[in-house]
Amino acid sequence: MFQPEITRFVPTISVVGEGFCFPYLVDLIVKKKSGFSNTKIDVVDDNGTLLLQVKGSMWQFRKKRVMYDSISSPLLTIRQKEVAWRQRWTVCLGVGSEESNLLYTVEQSQSFQFKTQLSVFLATNPTGEICDFRVVGSYVSQSFKVYKGDTLIAEV
Numbered sequence: 001m002f003q004p005e006i007t008r009f010v011p012t013i014s015v016v017g018e019g020f021c022f023p024y025l026v027d028l029i030v031k032k033k034s035g036f037s038n039t040k041i042d043v044v045d046d047n048g049t050l051l052l053q054v055k056g057s058m059w060q061f062r063k064k065r066v067m068y069d070s071i072s073s074p075l076l077t078i079r080q081k082e083v084a085w086r087q088r089w090t091v092c093l094g095v096g097s098e099e100s101n102l103l104y105t106v107e108q109s110q111s112f113q114f115k116t117q118l119s120v121f122l123a124t125n126p127t128g129e130i131c132d133f134r135v136v137g138s139y140v141s142q143s144f145k146v147y148k149g150d151t152l153i154a155e156v
Contacts, residue, residue, distance in 0.1 A: 015103060
């Protein structure tokens with residue numbers, strides 16, 4: 001039987017809002033639907049209740065996605081920054097990309113990588129020298145782990 005490696009008693013870290021922090025394991029199902037011009041991702045719990053939805057266009061030069069809560073209120077705007085060797089995304093609260101609403105940025109740790117490695121920098125991290133979170137995983141195996149320092153805080 002699968003036993004998660006999550007460390008017990010990890011302090012709650014709220015980035016988007018307290019309503020998205022759980023002191024226990026939560027099973028989520030991610031469903032991706034791609035059309036000709038756009039993509040929609042639904043995140044549901046194990047009862048099939050919609051929790052989050054991400055919508056965005058596939059054909060924009062600078063990709064943009066908007067994440068909505070269960071009642072279709074916009075939570076986050078995820079926008080790809082300039083085209084470069086390392087992909088970089090900004091995540092802002094609500095709809096839009098104003099600097100004052102910046103929550104965090106995400107960038108590839110390396111230009112070419114076999115295993116996905118992302119560095120997450122909170123907006124409150126002024127120097128950006130050391131990332132606040134690391135995401136390590138693989139799209140092929142559909143497995144990702146989120147770390148704060150060396151502590152595993154989430155697993156997908």
